[in-house]
Amino acid sequence: MNSSQSSSKVYLEIVKQLRAMIQTEGYQAGDKLPSEREMSERLNVGRSSVREAFRALELLGLIETRRGEGTFIRDFRGHQLVQLLSTFILQDERAKGDVKETKFLIEWDCLWLGARKAADSELNKIKEWALTGNYDDDEFFYRIILLADNHLFMRMWTILKDYYNSLNFPQDKVSKEDYVLLIDTMVQHDEQQIKDQYCKIRNLSSI
Amino acid sequence: MNSSQSSSKVYLEIVKQLRAMIQTEGYQAGDKLPSEREMSERLNVGRSSVREAFRALELLGLIETRRGEGTFIRDFRGHQLVQLLSTFILQDERAKGDVKETKFLIEWDCLWLGARKAADSELNKIKEWALTGNYDDDEFFYRIILLADNHLFMRMWTILKDYYNSLNFPQDKVSKEDYVLLIDTMVQHDEQQIKDQYCKIRNLSSI
DNA sequence: CCGCACATGGTGGTCAGACCAGTTTATGTT
DNA sequence: AACATAAACTGGTCTGACCACCATGTGCGG
Known part of the structure; x- marks a missing residue:
């Protein structure tokens, strides 16, 4: 010992x-x-x-x-928690890509969920906040995921966000205008537009 | 005691x-x-x-x-694992809906991921298997999620699947033809078609 | 009266030993 | 060889003892 x-x-x-x-x-x-x-x-x-x-x-x-x-x-393939299990497995380079991919997809899921679930008044509230407030990327998406109103996604995203941030991926700063535009697309309920705008923010060619 | x-x-x-x-x-x-x-x-x-x-x-x-x-x-809101935490919190009716919603969205994510990542030969292999083999819904999506090639999603889905199954949601049996059709849409790489077919299988109006 | 040093008691951290209750394996009898 | 019994493990639990650490109170000196 x-x-x-x-x-x-x-x-x-x-x-x-x-x-x-x-x-x-x-x-x-x-x-x-x-x-x-x-x-x-x-x-x-x-x-x-x-x-x-x-x-x-x-x-x-x-x-x-x-x-x-x-x-x-025990046969714990996949089973059980995600957190401590990650400590056991989340070591190779490959897993890093998984974290990124998963985080982005969950964010996208929640954008679409939020667009469908949230009342326009709530979206407008966030739009105002996005226009005036100070916030970083995490804070912005935290509010988005609140809109999606799904505890599980919130938990997963919180874990993923922490991992993702610790992995030091290069990331460009997103302008306030782009965040606001993203909310606008949600108000429109146009899935394709939401996706396009999200891809722009994340610098993705597709999702 | x-x-x-x-x-x-x-x-x-x-x-x-x-x-x-x-x-x-x-x-x-x-x-x-x-x-x-x-x-x-x-x-x-x-x-x-x-x-x-x-x-x-x-x-x-x-x-x-x-x-x-x-x-x-400890302040464990959101943080930490998902699994046993759920046992502590996942008791109210509301959470059940979260499980369902999350499971379906992850399956959909993996369908689209798989369609983009997997080689045609792999898709064809699965199609053959889907045509001839015996399998239940879990087994089918297990292979789909393998295609998506994302360990995190696999883990999440495995947990969610178990919870979902234990919640006894009413679920119609899906015909073999519908599974095969779903794979066909993946081969086409047409996102909208994949979505439509998945919604049909799950009896959803939208996703 | 205030403030600091020290003593005391409470709390987690660890260990050793003792039983109990099961399972497995070895032993010996028929 | 087949069976019954005994011994040897294995986990499950409790008790008591000590250590290290922290908080509080107590009393002394200022």
């Missing part, structure tokens, strides 16, 4: 170790993990700490425990 | 109790939870069991612990 920085909680270290073990030793779904007692000996930590790590991973659906038998890797 | 069914793991019961407490006693982000010791007395369980529950919730990002101070509810 005691790898890298100490002072961090032991059970978190165990989670890390477990992840490493799974990667290096090629554990697969259904495989049996070392017993809690063996694990605690191997890592020189108390069994209770091992249990805390195991319980946490169990609640996440990553492992499964059967009394008298042992602890097993 | 020992509510309803016993034999289930104590730490899971504590998670339940915690959720109930948060709901009934109106805990909010930032509020302090009872200490581990008090909790174990109150529920007549060992402190280690309380800790297992707390550690699991901590890893999920639902609570936060500060040594010497206590355990606090």
